[in-house]
Amino acid sequence: MDRNGWEPGHQVAYGCGAWERASHQARLLVAWYDERDGGLGPGVSQRFSADPGARVKWPWGSARHSTLGLLFWRAAYDAGILVDRVPLADALSYCAQGAEPLDTGPVPDAAREAGIGVGSAASVAGIRHVLQAHVEAYLPRPRPAGVRLTLGYRVRESRATPDWDTGDWPAALARARRAMGQADDLRERGTWRPTDQERSVGGRLGRDLERSLRTPAASGHPAPSWLERASRLAATAAALSGAAGTPLGAGRQGTRPDGAGWGTDGRNDAGPLVEVLGATADACARLSASTEEIVHLWEAEEPHGRSDRASWELSHVPGALLEQTEETEHLVRALAAFLWVLAIH
16 A cells, blocks of 8 residues: 555545544553453453543553554554554564654654653553553464454454453343343233234244344355354344334333333333343344444455455454354344244233
8 A cells, every 4th residue: 555545545444544543443452451451350341441532641651542553553654554454463563672662753643642752662661561462362262373463353353352342242142131031021920911013023023033044054055154144133233223213012011121110100111022122232233343344344355256255254253253243143043032932922
């Protein structure tokens, strides 16, 4: 990528400039490090407290996410590649002992305004252990042999790591399953009496989900790629969100999965079916960001679609993201069974 096309290339790929992209990715990696290695334990998200804001000046060397962002920006700038394609092992060379401080070379104006001392030798030395932790991170599913760990790959990997990122996807799946269990219990006890409309909507959605979950192998077709599976789950999220937005079971008496009441305060509150559909839609939608990124990557790297997608995905879809996808598919199968029972009882 030539210098003239480098910045515009980021706008096309990510909808933002190179510095903004580098800062965003660095902020997530620093927050992951603080949560995992800072003694805070999983479930205590540092994402927002790790972001001091664009106009806050911190003592020199303390704005680690800004210095790490500058490191990624510089590595991408020097190599003439997009920020997400920077190999983390190569980025480590910028904080090796004796390396030239980042602030002595090209620095975007926004980086100079991000904090006092960003890019100094001291600030660069202070983020080496953060970067090293990501390079050496232990994962239940090892990365495929020969796959270079890039910034974009690691961000997707971190975002899909259980107990991490935007509310924790295993917790989102658990909330949806609790909502189903609570709704089943209320229906069996007679506290919730589904209306004809709820049964009709449930039956229609259940049939649609069953069709989408049928394995291609049963029809003699090859197994779908990860991108096809993830895109299907994104479509499921949209369909469930749309159904949850209809006035189903409003004003019901009973207890929500979180302990609050349905319709106990006289308001037109959502019923059990809406809770189930909304919670499942939220769990499916948590794949959206990574799905959109990989769609753009596939289109940019393989504009003619000549490469084998399965092989290509091995180097772009982390094991943690595969695990999230598989578990979300299991949740959708559970929802299909829930809706089938709802429709016939």
